[in-house]
Amino acid sequence: MSRVWLDLPRDSAALFNPALLAVTVLRGVQGAVEEGKRGLPWETAYLVVPMCLDADVRSALSMRLNTPMVSWIASHPSERAAIPGKAAAISPLVTVGLDLALRTRTLAIDGALIVPGEHKVPKVIKSASSEVAQIQKAAKYLGRWLTVNPNTTAVLNIFGVRP
Template sequence: MSQPPEPLVSPVARAPEAMALFNTVLTTELLVNACWAKAQNGTTGLAWPAAYLILPLTLHPQTRDSLPRDRRITLARWAVRNHDLLADMEFRVANMALPTKRAIRHGLRSKRLGLDGTNLVALARPKNATSKWPTELSDSVKAARFCGQWFNAVETHLAFELLGIGG
């Protein structure tokens, strides 16, 4: 009796690049940086729904590279200027939901993140990027901090709407 051919790739196998990119420690640190930056310029932590926007904004290379350097540029202004990048944002947010959940859980377990009501807060100052860090890591951390600051100036529900999510 012949056996069915073995699959070429296991259905649960992930490419090593994807595994490295969505490493729980890395994604947790991006959330910690966003929460810390938000707290430096605001009075509350990062609303937990907003945490689901951090990874899609900071890990997608074209989106991360398009983030403004000028802190006076609002999320609304950036969204209008970069509507082409937002075409698949809803898909990216949905695709990053599981890594975001894992990052939040890891952050809470490892005491890198805490809860203040329904807001996520960084429990310790994250490390600043150094010249020894790979450029992509350094850029992602800077982007996470920038996005955290953006959430001081915009309500979470409006951020989702501006980014074309759930509409």
């Protein structure tokens, strides 16, 4: 297990549980695949996770694929402003979650894409927390929405996240 995760305070460790982060990336990948893509560009995972874990950002998502990203950003400047810092802060933790998903073959790497792995996971991970269900739903949506634009670098730039 990574020292990055082990060194977190207990409450943060629960929120940034590698299994939850792995499932969040998986749901993003599944969303991209539903959209007809082969997988999720690996850099996009580092945008999907912080957007899903932030309750304010998550609740502001339109959940409609035809919402232009630029319009969403214009309508939600405070949520957008929080994304770059949160993405940078949890990047090492996303890596830990992604590593877990790769080691368990839940996800795989195919070139520049994260793709579904051999190990199948239920469509919804049941949890005592409705927040976990909301995170999964948001991740699937973001996997679809963020891959509508084929230019990953442009998408990351729109949200202020550096690859």
